[in-house]
Amino acid sequence: MNLNQFLLRLHLTPGIGLKGEYLVAQWLTNHPGQLRNLLPSEISEIASVLPQHRQKFEQSFMSDKVSQALARHEKESQYLTFFDAQYPALLKESWLPPVVLFYQGNLELLNAQRLLSVVGSRKRSAYSETVLNRLMPTLIENQLVIVSGLAAGVDSLSHQLALRNHGHTIGVIGTGLNLSYPASSQKLQQYMAQHELVLSEYPLDAVGKKYHFIERNRLIAGLSQATLVVQAQEKSGSLITTSLALQNNRDVMAIPGRIDDPLSCGCNQLIQAGAKAVLTAQDILDEYPSLKTK
CATH class of the missing domain: 1.10.150 (DNA polymerase; domain 1)
Incomplete structure (x- = not known):
């Protein structure tokens, strides 16, 4: 053995x-x-x-x-372990990195110099679509790889817009790689498993339990140099991801929203607590010092 x-x-x-x-x-x-x-x-x-x-x-x-x-x-299955040369360095430096990581797709995406985690509400809104449609073309033009969780709402939208703008994206899921949750993400997950990259630390046939998605969030936070929250309620799971990102000494950014919008409450509180408010794509690019913007 x-x-x-x-x-x-x-x-x-x-x-x-x-x-x-x-x-x-x-x-x-x-x-x-x-x-x-x-x-x-x-x-x-x-x-x-x-x-x-x-x-x-x-x-x-x-x-x-x-x-x-x-x-x-x-x-x-295909899998990486903690000791493999291809294991991502940023993830290894994060809190409680996975010892085994199953994957489907293009493992070279883990070697990308600029990864950005995008998280937010599972309720897709016109505002989140407007924001991401405005930001994504410039982010992709500057070769940021988008990391998210293939959940409904902001996650799936982030993956889709990265692909629509001819960029690359990584999905981190809370089930075995032969399952999809939610079911609405199945086709997107299957496409990404063939053309992009899908990761999970859960074995085949593992169904999505509630605590899996909390555990999954630490991978999303650990893979990237920075995490962007697009929309989040006051007690959103996205705030768990940002807490983990801060614990890893990574940058946290948030999209401000109306003070009377429950879906922006979590973002506004993050900004009030010190997260960077993002108004333009350049605000995000500034967090990648080696980046030469076009």
């Missing part, structure tokens, strides 16, 4: 959790060459597996069920 197979097996074994996987990856970084000597009980200790999950993890790690899942994913 090589390192990538070990990490994939670890990822597919119930009971360890994302933080536990990362603790094991850190341990392996500090103890090169020790992989072959690790017993399931030792992995439990390194990963700080909770007592109530320890027996399940240790019994499952080398079980037939996990071995079959491993064989299936090696056959049907």
Whole structure:
């Protein structure tokens, strides 16, 4: 079992959790060459597996069920691990980076010099369409790759407008790559899986649970140098993404809106708290110091 197979097996074994996987990856970084000597009980200790999950993890790690899942994913999936050369540097530097990342599409997009995460309300509005239609051509002209979550509303609109302007885009989803949520994003996801890039840390057949999308947000925040919030309510999930971006010491920007519009309340509060107000595409481009605008 090589390192990538070990990490994939670890990822597919119930009971360890994302933080536990990362603790094991850190341990392996500090103890090169020790992989072959690790017993399931030792992995439990390194990963700080909770007592109530320890027996399940240790019994499952080398079980037939996990071995079959491993064989299936090696056959049907493409994946990166924390130690691969193609693993994105910015994501590795972020809070709790994924140890295993499944992908479909053009992995070279992860090497783009300028990634911008765009998040916002799942309610598509005339204002969000106006804003993104105004900003996107200049962003794409300056070779920004748009990262978003393939959700309804601002996410899907961001992907679509990036493509319409002949740019590139990356989708990060909260299900297995063979599923789509919401169903309305299925065709867009399938197109991006063939021509752009779709990422997920969830195995095949994993349905979209509520906490998956919170976990997914940390990848959206971690991949990019900056995050733009287009529209967001006061307690929007988009604000979780911006909090994670700030935790990663990344730039956060927001589109101001009417003070009586609930969909702009979250953005206006972000600006009041110190996020950069975006009025033009140049406001975004200014956050990429190496960029020579056209």
